[in-house]
Amino acid sequence: MTDKKTDLPDRAQLMLRSLIDRYVRDGQPVGSRTLARELGMDLSPATIRNVMSDLEALGFISSPHTSAGRVPTVQGYRFFVDTLLTVQPLDSHSIEKMRLELSLKATPKNLVESASGLLSGITHMAGVVTLPSHAHALFKRVEFLALSESRVLAILVTGEDEVQNRMLKTDKKLSASELQQASNYLNAMFAGKDLTEVRATLLREMQETRSTMNSMMLTAMRMADQVLESNQDEDYVMAGQTNLMEFQELCDIDKLRKLFDAFNQKRDILHLLDQCIHSQGIQIFIGEESGYQMLDECSMVTAPYSVDGKVMGVVGVIGPTRMAYNRVIPIVDATARLLGAALNHK
Amino acid sequence: MTDKKTDLPDRAQLMLRSLIDRYVRDGQPVGSRTLARELGMDLSPATIRNVMSDLEALGFISSPHTSAGRVPTVQGYRFFVDTLLTVQPLDSHSIEKMRLELSLKATPKNLVESASGLLSGITHMAGVVTLPSHAHALFKRVEFLALSESRVLAILVTGEDEVQNRMLKTDKKLSASELQQASNYLNAMFAGKDLTEVRATLLREMQETRSTMNSMMLTAMRMADQVLESNQDEDYVMAGQTNLMEFQELCDIDKLRKLFDAFNQKRDILHLLDQCIHSQGIQIFIGEESGYQMLDECSMVTAPYSVDGKVMGVVGVIGPTRMAYNRVIPIVDATARLLGAALNHK
DNA sequence: ATTTGGCACTCCCTGCGGAAGAGTGCCAGC
DNA sequence: GCTGGCACTCTTCCGCAGGGAGTGCCAAAT
CATH class of the missing domain: 1.10.10.10 (Winged helix-like DNA-binding domain superfamily/Winged helix DNA-binding domain)
Known part of the structure; x- marks a missing residue:
């Protein structure tokens, strides 16, 4: 047969x-x-x-x-x-322990670090988790603070009371009340909307209704545009890199160096993780499949994590090609779910 | 003789x-x-x-x-x-190149990263630089933003337009105007003063004049106290760790692992750097002198950097005990000076 | 008193050869 | 289609000897 x-x-x-x-x-x-x-x-x-x-x-x-x-x-x-491959789901005891560990963290950053630590701790390999994307966070409010002649500090508050600072350059000095006006205007207009949606609306409005806008509105929109412009929040947190030193297939100093250089550089790894973000479910790169030489003897098992059905980032494990895939896969899978859940009802 | x-x-x-x-x-x-x-x-x-x-x-x-x-x-x-040891000062050509490199960086964080990169790049070892201490930064202004019932975001702006966010918990909900009052009060009172001085004054005032204070003042002071409380800015930036893998005295995987674990942990390294911060001038730990086992085969050459005569942090190089001290010392020394200068007239 | 050449000695490193062990491929027989 | 047998290949693990580098000591020279 x-x-x-x-x-x-x-x-x-x-x-x-x-x-x-x-x-x-x-x-x-x-x-x-x-x-x-x-x-x-x-x-x-x-x-x-x-x-x-x-x-x-x-x-x-x-x-x-x-x-x-x-x-x-x-x-x-x-x-x-x-x-x-047959994977059996992770036993509920372990899952509870992980959930507990994650439940103690307050900020998204802490959660991500903790998740990454869990992955590396349980698998004895390297854990990696991208920071949750802000692309679909909800615009809550923005405030402006004049720092000097031409510099304005923008404070953007998003959905879960996440706060981001941006430094803006302006052509002329803006008074506190002007800034207040601008932020009031923007807050009224955009509160509760999705950041990418906000940006899109912003660009459209600036095109279409430019002529009918008063100067205050225009200024406000220009500043908002600057705030949202540089929203590339591509970064990841890694834990347990040193675990990889224990594997004899990686004990070659030269390979190790290339690998760690890549971890520090972040660029290539980010690129790989990016490819995984849109694959519904577990994604696995085995050895040279990744296309990166430093990962030739390594495999990467990833899973995207999402909040409210929106994919926010990806969690993953990097280890030697010779890894217990059937053990690692459910761990990565569970971590992704738990991280998503923890980010959600926080 | x-x-x-x-x-x-x-x-x-x-x-x-x-x-x-x-x-x-x-x-x-x-x-x-x-x-x-x-x-x-x-x-x-x-x-x-x-x-x-x-x-x-x-x-x-x-x-x-x-x-x-x-x-x-x-x-x-x-x-x-x-x-x-006889060290000859670094040739002016190299110094100029370093100065140029540093001059391109805008924020303190960028400067520190760049300095660390320079150290590792020139010495082919690992460079480490602590972030500039905020302890003696100047209080410029503070703003408060109500986020929810009991959570207030504090934005602290210091000397060179450095911005820090803090999340505060309050007993009761405070209105926007109450927060405005509080920040006005604090800004009027403390603008231009040294952060540690501000804190000291704050504590003293709260003791002495508590009875005569109105509730607004008291609230303002309590919040300011929370803001300044957690001002431990102990952190460092490291570059070129992987350079250390090239030295055969460190090619032992086990040693390497302990070393890299320490780098990630940061605690021990920070402790060592802390010891160097008050030594006027170059400080060198050779091999076991550091007292940390993972550094047994390593040496660390450090120099504090200062702005306006105030020590802000320390730069250093970590490499194998067998290093060209006479070459490394002037490099570390020059980097400390240049970083101080760059932080100053920025 | 220092410096020097000589000499015996120690230890590491290298290469060689042989034996043991593990595994393969192939073939003929069941 | 499965199996036992057999010759063959390769690696690994000694043990051993020779060469090389460097030392310590001593007696002679400066």
């Missing part, structure tokens, strides 16, 4: 799965004798060898050298996670 | 210096023949050996094993930096 989709006999699939399980467990190439015992289905090593030979031909496994066992290839892992 | 202070013959001092120079240069234990050539003063290896023997007895050098050369001990380095 063969699986038509993959054309890979059931038995071979079982064996691939066993081999990966075993390899993930102790990191040694798996030989036919070991696998025979592991499988427990009363086959001789010779039989196993035949099938292994097929699996190797298909590119799912390979052997480091003639007389070593077999090791899964990237494609092997890919097939494994795509069609062989 | 002997140096009375140290009781170490001139020639021995010269030799120690040469040995350290050489060892720093290529990392190999230095033997008597090598040192003879290095010294260039026409002494036979046998003579050198005799003196080396003395230096070893004094604890300045040691040999990893019988038939290797000699290596400086921590005490050797200590003697070297304390009494043997």
Whole structure:
């Protein structure tokens, strides 16, 4: 009986799965004798060898050298996670512990740090969580403070009493009452609306009704535009990077350095996380699949987290390609849910 | 002719210096023949050996094993930096380049990041710079914004238009005009004063004149007290940590991990930097001198930076014990000066 | 009193060879 | 289609010897 989709006999699939399980467990190439015992289905090593030979031909496994066992290839892992993997949901006890831990945090930033810490703590790998996007936060109010001749401090308060500061440059000095007028105007107009919506409305209004606007309104809108302009809140929090040093597949100083450089640079990692944000559900990059050389020996398991059905960011785990995917996936999944929930009713 | 202070013959001092120079240069234990050539003063290896023997007895050098050369001990380095070292100031060309780089940065945070980057870039080790202390910043103004029933956002503007947000809890709801009154009162009273002074005055006033205060004043003072309370701005910015991976004395994964954990934790490093902040001028911890195990094979060279004669923080370099102190010291020194200057006329 | 050459000694590093172990591929027989 | 047997390949792990670097000590020279 063969699986038509993959054309890979059931038995071979079982064996691939066993081999990966075993390899993930102790990191040694798996030989036919070991696998025979592991499988427990009363086959001789010779039989196993035949099938292994097929699996190797298909590119799912390979052997480091003639007389070593077999090791899964990237494609092997890919097939494994795509069609062989069975994950059982995380036990409710662990989930409760995580929920508790998160419930103690007050600010989004703290929550994100905590989530990242949880991920790294539980998986013993590196945890990464992007800061929640402000793109869909609700505009609550804005206030302006004149600091000097041409500098105005804008304070933007969004949905959950998140506060952001922006420094604006103005052409001329604006009086306190002018600023007050401007903020009153904006607050009346936009309170409760979505930030991206606010921005869109703003741009439209400035185009369409420019002529009929009085100068105060125009000033107000220009300032609001400046405030919303630089809303690229792309950043992430990482925890447990040093956990990665423990894995012997990464103990090469050179690889380690490239990896840590990338973590510090943030750019490439952000780019990857960005790709994950719109994939509904778990996303996995295995080894070179990421397209980044420093992650060649690593895998990344991510899940987007959302509040009110709106995707706010992504949580993830970075570890060696040889990781226990079936253990990591539910952890990442649960963390994403819990973080979303914690951000919500806060 | 002997140096009375140290009781170490001139020639021995010269030799120690040469040995350290050489060892720093290529990392190999230095033997008597090598040192003879290095010294260039026409002494036979046998003579050198005799003196080396003395230096070893004094604890300045040691040999990893019988038939290797000699290596400086921590005490050797200590003697070297304390009494043997001659540093020439950094050439003006490099200084100009650094000044230029710093001049492009606008905010203190950017300046600090840039300084840290410069340190690591030039020395090829890790650069670390603490954020400028706000303790002696000038109070410029404070504004309050009611966010909800019992939560008030305080915006504190200090000297150079630095802005800090604080979230306050209040017993009862305060109206916008009440908040306005409070901030007016505080701004009139404290504008232009030193933050620590403000705090001190605040506490004194609240003790002495409590009975004669009206409730508005009291509320204002309570809030101001909350704002200034949590002014512990202890943090640092680090750059080039990964440079440390290149040194073979640190290529031990375990040591590396402890080191990077400490960098992430920040606590211990901050504690060390704190010790340096009050030492007028360059401070150096060599190897175990720091008292922290993860820094056993490392040295730290620091210098405080100040604005208007007030010490604001410290810049430093962390690298292997085997570092070119005479090269690093002027770099750290110059960076401290330049950072102070850049923070000043900004 | 210092400096020096000589010499024996110690220790590390390298390369070599052989034995053990693990695993494979192939083949013939069931 | 499965299995046992067998020859073969590779890695890993010693043990061992030789070369090299450096030391300490001593007796002779300056």
